[in-house]
Amino acid sequence: MRAAVLRDVRRIDVVDLPSPEPVGADSVLVRVGAVGVCGSDVLRFGLGKGYGFPLVLGHEMSGTVAESSADGSFQPGDRVAIFPCLPDPHDPMTEIGEFALAASYDYFGSRRDGGLEEELRVPARNLFRLPEHVSLIEGALVEPAGVALHAVRKAPVPPNATALVIGAGPIGLFAAQWLRVGGVVRVLVADIDARKRRIAEQLGFETIDPTDSGSDEIAIDRTDGRGVDIAVEASGLGLTFLQAVHATAHQGHVILLGDLSTDAPLAKETVSRILRRELTLHGTWNARITPRGRSDWDMVIASIGRTVNALDLVSHIEPFEEAQRVLEGLADRRVWANKTVFAVSEEARAEADRVLAASLSRAEVPA
Incomplete structure (x- = not known):
């Protein structure tokens, strides 16, 4: 599979990598769809503020399930948003559903390879099915929308x-x-x-x-x-x-x-x-995905495209192979951007023109 690998500060190589190894229990193979760029990604690229190299960036992710989960709850073709935090099962905070407040945890895109690659293996509990009306581009924005919701609910x-x-x-x-x-x-x-x-x-x-x-x-x-x-x-x-x-x-x-x-x-x-x-x-820190059905992420997915507008925040949609150029521009502030999203899969790339044509943020990008 193809992946954009951060080799060092300000250096990304697009290379072939082996298919990802399973992660945790009931790991499901997902074809990555779209990946949002967070300010932390720009800092990891531009200043090396991360957990080391090499690293595949990307924790704001959507994708399409490529194989059935062990319990059958996810089937090939299901479009999903991917929660990036992988909890430590032995931490007391994990026991109460506060995965991101644990003393230790794993994390896609910072502590382990993330979404700027064509495939990812993800524990089934980290997957949230997207409704038909929610695009893969919107699915990549579930994570930041969840962070904001978790904050204001306090x-x-x-x-x-x-x-x-x-x-x-x-x-x-x-x-x-x-x-x-x-x-x-x-x-x-x-x-x-x-x-x-x-x-x-x-x-x-x-x-x-x-x-x-x-x-x-x-x-x-x-x-x-x-x-x-x-x-x-x-x-x-x-x-x-x-x-x-x-x-x-x-x-x-x-x-x-x-x-x-x-x-x-x-x-x-x-x-x-x-x-x-x-x-x-x-x-406030991150968001909750528990209890299932009544979590921050469940509310985001039920609201996005209805009472909450994500698409108008998207100013740029870029092929993930252009990660070096795009992140250089953001790190150096050479380009104005509101929300930049990388399209990894062909399905996400097919959504790009429609999304950008209607986006308020795209209208603010200088011609």
């Missing part, structure tokens, strides 16, 4: 709630949509990128341009001095994390969704605000 939604999402990338726009689905009446979305703000506006959100004033100052002004009930930091900056804290109303909730790339020193005034407003800060 905050209770009061009546007539307002929320602020700082960062209008794919994770931020998924978070904004989930807040709306969950009953938040007014969702403000802040980003310095005018193109991302336009996408947010077309998805029905009120936007904030924080270029001259902080997101917190504008959000407080727009809520008549009260602040928002829920603030989601989805930019990954220390500054925007502090802005999220300062934008939040009394007894509000702050969700730290972005993995910070800079420090966030807490001045005593900030700590006083957290105390005197009785704010709640939530950390």
